[in-house]
Amino acid sequence: MLVLSLGPLQSTTLPVLATYVAFAAFLSFTAFLAARNLLGDVSLRRHALVGPPIAAIAFLAATFELPSFLALAAALAVDAAAFRYLHDLGRRLLAAAVLIHFVVSVILGAMLFALVVLIGSAPV
Template identity: 50%
Template sequence: MDALILQTAASGAPVTAVAGTFALFALFLSLTAHIAARNVLGDVEVKKAFAVGPVPAAIAVVFTTFQWNSFLALGLALGFDFGFIKFLYGRSNRLSAYIVGIHFVVSVLLGTVLFGLVVILLSAPA
């Protein structure tokens, strides 16, 4: 709950802070899902990725808010990611698992780079 308290102090409204965090994370995961699907399948519709991204983001926000086990959250998010990708793109289990693996790797790499850029920019002298 410390993160929620810090967000409340910074913005004044915890609901707005949590909703903004969820929306940005869902958009980020939708972008990385689209990158992963394009990498594996070629030309795919963007709207399918927008259906994939919010589910893992919601799981992450809920598990973080209530300080539940993060490994359980990761497993659950990957499971739902697999289910949505299999359903939306209509591929085999093996190919869907491959797309989920690429989605995970792209999310970690792009997230690390973006977070590093934000830290560098915020720590620059004025």
């Protein structure tokens, strides 16, 4: 008789899924900020498509311990494909959109991480 134990799997699945969804939402929001900065008035709803595949690349790279530069290259390529699909941009404008998205994501992510560390180190 085959018995499957799903106890440990269930206890780790929800936090991983929540982290993935939060990271995908963060990347979608920063893609929206980048597009808004570069193109003007854009829809936030359309940029919800950008974050999930990039977050999946990050999770897969971490899971399978792939080299960071390969994951970054894949994420930038997927980001460029998403921006091209959403806005049909030329090469120069597409490169600018991807670069701005990368910079905004790094800066906002560093600020949020610093805020979490600062709040975590506050005296009780």
